[in-house]
Amino acid sequence: MSYIRLEKDSDGIVELIFDQPGKAVNTMGADYEVAMKQALVDIKAMIADGSVTGVYVRSGKPGQFFAGGDITEMLAMDLDMPAEEKARMYSALMDVKAPLRELETLGVPVAVGMNGPALGGGFEIALSCHYRVAVKGIQVGLPEAMIGLMPGAGGVVRLTRLIGMQESIGLISQGKRLKAEKALEAGIVDELVDSEEELAAKAKAWIKANPEAVQVWDKADYQMPGGDANSKDQGVQGLMFFGPSNVMAQTKGLMPAQQAIFACIVDSARVDFDTAQAIEGRYFLKLLTDQVARNMMMAFFVQMEALNKGASRPDGIDKTVVKKLGILGAGQMGAGIAVAASKAGIDVVLKDISQENADKGLAYAAASFKKQRRVTEEQATEYLARIQATADYADLAGCDLVIEAVFENRDVKAAVTKETEAVVGPDCIFASNTSALPITELAEASGRADNFIGMHFFSPAEKMPLVEIIRGDKTSDRALAVAFDISQKLGKTPIVVNDGPGFFTTRTIATTISQGAEMLEQGLNPVLIESAARDNGSPVGTLAAIDEISQETAYKNGQQLKADAEAQGKPMADNAASRVVDRMVNEFGRKGKIHGGGYYEYPEGGKKRIWSGLKEAFAPNGYTEIPYQDIKDRLVFCQSLEAVRAMEEGVITSVADANIGSIMGIGFPAQTGGALQAINAYGLKAFVERAQYLHQQYGDVFAVPELLIEKAEKGELFL
Known part of the structure; x- marks a missing residue:
């Protein structure tokens, strides 16, 4: 088997190794189904020989454990398939679940070592193991709800039985991705290690120490944490009574995944494990053939992935690193960009017309860090130290990029452009943060129009996830590449558009x-x-x-x-x-x-x-x-x-840029998949x-x- 290798060590522990050929990450598609079935057949035969003491599940790809379902295969499915085809699909889905059930009921301890992200199907595999070890800092979780789906390989059933209805509803319906440290606190990861090299030792040590291990839900005295759906507990009854109306209120009935997830968790908590698996399969199949899920898979998986990989970035230009960033205008927009840049490790010169105004921008940044729960006092001090508030243009010397965030006034923008170019180097890129003024015309004030570009941030800039990059008539590929790279460095998703009144958003x-x-x-x-x-x-x-x-x-x-x-x-x-x-x-x-x-x-x-x-x-x-x-x-x-x-x-040449830009930039209804996908769906x-x-x-x-x-x-x- 090329997808899965089985290797037995001298202690009788079989390593089940995922290593999908031709893929950077392992995915749960047709190749996986075939390989996993055969792997369980072979492991069972080895156990029957009496030579297996446990199973250690891992990835053969450095730094990558397992991604999830193959979205490409899902998108190829017909939304209006006939009843007999749906029946075949349901049967195939249950066949995918079967090997994981076999894995957790082999009669020997099963541990998993997660050396990289374990999301979606990858974490469903991990949940089917008795013990979960992860490298610190990796992400785990079931994020399917973010693309209009729900877990379909046993994730809903197992997580609900592991941590209870209340906790699993929050994690699954919000599609939460947890750092390994948080996952340990939540009880869905059992042990952490500092490096990939330590995984096998820790996992195998646990296997040796726990020869009688079984899943908690397979124990005779098992009780669901917090009570199952048949419980008379007031908290459980309140959850089931008010939950559906809360979901409808929060989603306005537009997000079928959240409704299906809630119903599946409650329904599966009423019945035995195998029946719960069947229930999960039916809810998953219903979503898989839903137009909203199709919209969201296209936008938030396929198109977002393409943008993040640089589909709109010019080819043949090395990745650029901005070490020193200048920002003109210390108002809310400029200060917000400074916040994002300093957190990303970039030195910032925050300039305004007076020192008093510049200091107000610095105060805005300090207040912003204080509001952010994940920023410690020590980190806030470090971030602020990277921001130099000034009224002097000379401090911009040495900047790799300057972002102008002054008033939407042509004369003001022209003046600061000229003043800036007088002190920065010839290779410095100048970006105008404007929401509508034509970049080609603003570039007329520049002596280096090839270095002039538009970068439209959205307010508040430290929070909003999109940057609209506008290419003027004379903007060079290098300027575009620098703008694209800094946007990603700031944690933003960049879309690229050509110049025109109002650009795209x-x-x-x-x-x-x-x-x-x-x-x-x-x-x-x-x-x-x-x-x-x-x-x-x-x-x-x-x-x-x-x-x-x-x-x-x-x-x-x-x-x-x-x-x-x-x-x-x-x-x-x-x-x-x-x-x-x-x-x-x-x-x-x-x-x-x-x-x-x-x-x-x-x-x-x-x-x-x-x-x-x-x-x-x-x-x-x-x-x-x-x-x-x-x-x-x-x-x-x-x-x-x-x-x-x-x-x-x-003005816009990419459907992905249009869809993602409309959702993330201007709040176009997310369940439609974006302004152009909405037309496809209609x-x-x-x-x-x-x-x-x-x-x-x-x-x-x-x-x-x-x-x-x-x-x-x-x-x-x-x-």
Whole structure:
């Protein structure tokens, strides 16, 4: 067997070694199924000969234990398979479970040594062993919920029996990945070692000391921790009574994986182990053929993995290391970038117009570290020491990269560009953190346009996971590579787009913000507008989003865009968004959350609520009514259609960048898989028909781009 090797040592311990040919990590696909079945046949034969004292499970790949299921195989499955095919699939799934059950009931002790990440199927294998040893610092867990699935090889059943319903619900439904040290505390790992070399010794020592070992759930006196589903314990009864409604409230019914996980844990805790395995198999198969799971697998596994591996990074350029980073502007954005950079081990020069302003940025960083639970006082001191707050341009000398995070004003940005280039070296990359101003035009202030690039961070920069990198007409591959590498170093996912008004994320989210304003101006109930956004799966309502940004900021940005357009002889057409923001700021003095209130009121010590003055301002004669589904679709269709236009115009060239950028950057509903995958899932022809209806009813923002019409006619997906 090439996938699994069996090697017996002089003490009679058989090493079961996973080493999938041609793969960097071991995965649980068709090759695994065949190899694992045969391995158990061979081990049983060796045990029958009386020469086996135990089994030690390990990986043959240095630093890598076992990843999980083969997502490529899962994505190839038909979502609408006939009943007989589903029956065959269920039978095959139960066949995958069988060898792990055989492994834990061999009659000899079984230990596992995890030398690297043990996630998903890899940790399900570990759970089927009697004793789990891990190298310190590795990650373990069952993260399937993060891609719309659940464990399907016994993970739900075993973890529930190991730590109880309450604890397993939290770990599995949230897809938590635990460091080995935390896993030890949680009781799902038994022993830690400092290095890979120590694994075998510790695991084999345990095997020798525990010849009668069995799984805890196979003992005659076994009782589930905290009580099983038949328990009369009030805590258990409360969990089962309130749990389903809590799951629905948290997921809005949009995440079937969390619902299935809760139901499976409770149902499997009512019955014997083998019946529980069958229950888990049925729930897993249901999710495997669910469109939401397909969406999330595409986005958060396939496309995210491609981005993280550098699919959008230029080829042929060595990985760059930024040792000294300059940041212009010590406001919330600049200080937030400084926080992320200092934690990543980069020396930072945080410059503002005055020392007082720069020190405020340093104070923001100090407060940020204090809020972070995982940052110790000692670490916070170390991170802060890497940030130099200054008002002197000369301190930027020696920077490998400078990120400008000043006001969205062309003149200010041009001035700091020139001042910076006067003191930094010729190879220093200059990045403008702008959400909308064209990079090619901003680069006109630079004497080194090939070194000029856009890096659009999202606020708060120390927390938000995305960076939108914008390539200007003259931006070099080297500048793009440096921007890409520093983004990853900061722990961000970078997407790469070409220059254009609003780039990708800003122009896309602007459509849904405009729809919110337009519906408000048309007299729709703002409660319905906000509810529709949340029911779609957006993290916040479209009106609440502007409150967070602030109406004043939106107003100033709009004025800048208007001035830019007029300067270019392209006067901007009047629109609902600008009219509504104008009235909110200038007529009502409602400038946003930071200013005390905008579309919402923010009572001290209470929950935010819609500002009572909205009805009088926009619907004095009573609310206008349209179908609720139309409200929901207006808020998402406009974004997907704009994403297609951005691709049609060449602003964005990668479907992965569009999907991940829309979810992680602007809060597009995650269960859809992103702005373009949402069209795939809806069905291109059906999406076109629905968009045409919306166009007829609600305006040109819903006009269908030619690219979408062509793909619908050809039956092509956005891939």
